[in-house]
Amino acid sequence: MGGLREMAAPFVVLGPSGVAVRDRLKHLTAEDEHVLRLVGDHLGTLASRDLKSRCAAGLEHDSEQWAERKRVLTQESSSRWAGSLTKATHDQWALARRGQLAHIQSLEAGMRMIAHRLSLPVGHKGTKRAPGGYRSRREWHAKTRRLHVLADRLKAARADRDAGRVRVVRGGKRLLNTRHHLQAVQLTEEQWRTRWEAGRRILQADGESGKRFGNETIRVTPGGEVSLKLPAPLAHLANAPHGRYVLTARVSFGHRGEQWADRVTANRAVAYRIQEDTARARWYLTASWTIPPVKTVPLAAARAHGLVGVDTNADHLAAWRLDAHGNPVGEPLRFGYDLTGTAAHRDAQVRHALIRLLHWAKRHGLAIAIEDLDFTAEKTREKHGRRKKFRNLISGMPVARLRARLVSMAAELGITIVAVDPAYTSKWGAQHWRKPLTSTTRKTTRHDTAAVAIGRRALGYAIRRRTAPPPQHRSDAVGHRTVQARPDTPRREGNRPRIPGPRTRSVHAGRGANAVDQDAQHRSGHPAEHKSWKQDSLPLSL
Structure with missing residues (x-):
């Protein structure tokens, strides 16, 4: 790191x-x-x-x-x-x-x-x-x-x-x-x-x-x-x-x-x-x-109901809605545009894609998170050498015009725009979110996962997702839900600290009859039993 x-x-x-x-x-x-x-x-x-x-x-x-x-x-x-x-x-x-x-x-x-x-x-x-x-x-x-x-x-x-x-x-x-x-x-x-x-x-x-x-x-x-x-x-x-x-x-x-x-x-x-x-x-x-500058809402208020993460690409805007906890909701969205032809045609295409995105965000009452992109230092041939296709790709992306139009059009609709640092969003989004968001009926692209990464960064969460529970029955068959304390860790069997907020769907943290008694939990290697106990008689050999 x-x-x-x-x-x-x-x-x-x-x-x-x-x-x-x-x-x-x-x-x-x-x-x-x-x-x-x-x-x-x-x-x-x-x-x-x-x-x-x-x-x-x-x-x-x-x-x-x-x-x-x-x-x-x-x-x-x-x-x-x-x-x-x-x-x-x-x-x-x-x-x-x-x-x-x-x-x-x-x-x-x-x-x-x-x-x-x-x-x-x-x-x-x-x-x-x-x-x-x-x-x-x-x-x-x-x-x-x-x-x-x-x-x-x-x-x-x-x-x-x-x-x-x-x-x-x-x-x-x-x-x-x-x-x-x-x-x-x-x-x-x-x-x-x-x-x-x-x-x-x-x-x-x-x-x-x-x-x-x-x-x-x-x-x-x-x-x-x-x-x-x-x-x-x-x-x-x-x-x-x-x-x-x-x-x-x-x-x-x-x-x-x-x-x-x-x-x-x-x-x-x-x-x-x-x-x-x-x-x-x-x-x-x-x-x-x-016009007088529009009074912006606080960042916490923009995050309150979740937002829409938007990834800017050469031919489309990839968007995905995230809830307030940073979880992707629904299906990914794509708003395409064609940047060939005259300048007037390209400008109209960008405006058309943006207005569709803004109207969708307006209907759901969500803010929009977008990368604060700047390719000024990225277009030189000295950095990318013979990669002319890539240089033409980033040179053709309407970053400045799209950002200016998005801010202006969003202000008219009362939609908040949150800008985030663009570092590693595509790489980390594909690394941590592409596999879990891909199913037999949905093929998640790298751009879709980048939108998720942008949204999570705007919400203040890390891009890396939490480790999923074991696949069989979410118990100790193939390992624990999270990393457990090693056997030589001091006080590994001590009482749990009081952690505010819910820990399970049924019992809140710090509550219940056995909330602080580790031996009372039903776990392997502990003396807790859930049936009557009776000592066996001595062996006949004694």
Whole structure:
């Protein structure tokens, strides 16, 4: 047990801190779309200039420089548009910094793994916990060269981080590289250019409490009328007073529509974002606002009536209900999803599987236990080597998205989520629970037993189950129910200590006529008898 890592305690997951809803802008006229594109392109150009200034400032950026950036943008837009642009730029720079740190940590992990494997003899076999040496001298030599390559990359990345330099592509690096592989993605240059321009547009504005309908820049009335404040150079396009442009489309949020209406009626802050889906030739409006954190229930209350252990896999969620004592109840459940196809299809599959799981847990009034998974350090090819299938498997698991969606959707239904440490759940679950839960009519899988292990850990119990009684008649024929004291153990025949709680189905602990008299029990080797006793006469030989 000395090689096992220390496991974190289970905890109740906090609810979401924000809300976002989306609706389609239907029946837009050609003029509406033209104005939206002009405003978005103009603001996108300003955002690119501001991002360049922010990246040039690096770590020396302060509030004075932020204010100066906003003053420059205000001259070509408005004070509220400038505030939204500078905030979006700073968030993008901060995201790039976090990605830079993650890249450095990935390089360090890869170098440690290569150095470890290079230190082992060629052909040395590894274990389940640590890989062995490389298979051949050729591979050993290639990895030696790769170690130097990673060292150079790490040196450059650290230098950039120390200097505060980041590399950001507005519109996305993936879409930029797609320009060189148009035939592979079956796109024409015009189609790619349309997506590229749409990805670089900015039509978003933060809300402000106390202002009319919670947002002066992009305003949506309770009736669904959408209007936006035009930047100064485009004020001649206004079709409403005070330099505003009113769209012909009307929005009505089907999801959380009442909450949104309450906020805009009370003039509470709501942020809006307008974006174009070039593949479908549609426009969408997204509304978002912050909500107070949901008060979580104590862990003891979540465990009171048992819970549902859920194991996350590449194509399904394996679940099993456990009672408050950690015993599996009923049959295992499986909620499948298909992660092939487009991102929208994968996202819909995950949401469909989660809502089925949540509705089942809601009907039974149970909390949900799930692993606190993070494969950030597990996806490197340096750790798994040629196991490309396994690397693709863990890379394809929607861990982060599934966890975020589960927490958000569970908060709406009032279901508690308990996160547990994922260490050894699959291994120990199969070791201790697969055989006893398998019968002639039910074949228990490794994923089902992992769900049981997750649930038991969330309930505070050890994963290992108690030893079953002897198989014949649960007596002394083939051994005792539990390990008995050895003959040389001191006071092995003494009185039993008073243990609270029931010990049998009929007599409670510490009760009964012979509760503390070991000799009065009906056991082999003891003088207790349950019939009249009479001494035999002396033998005739005496």
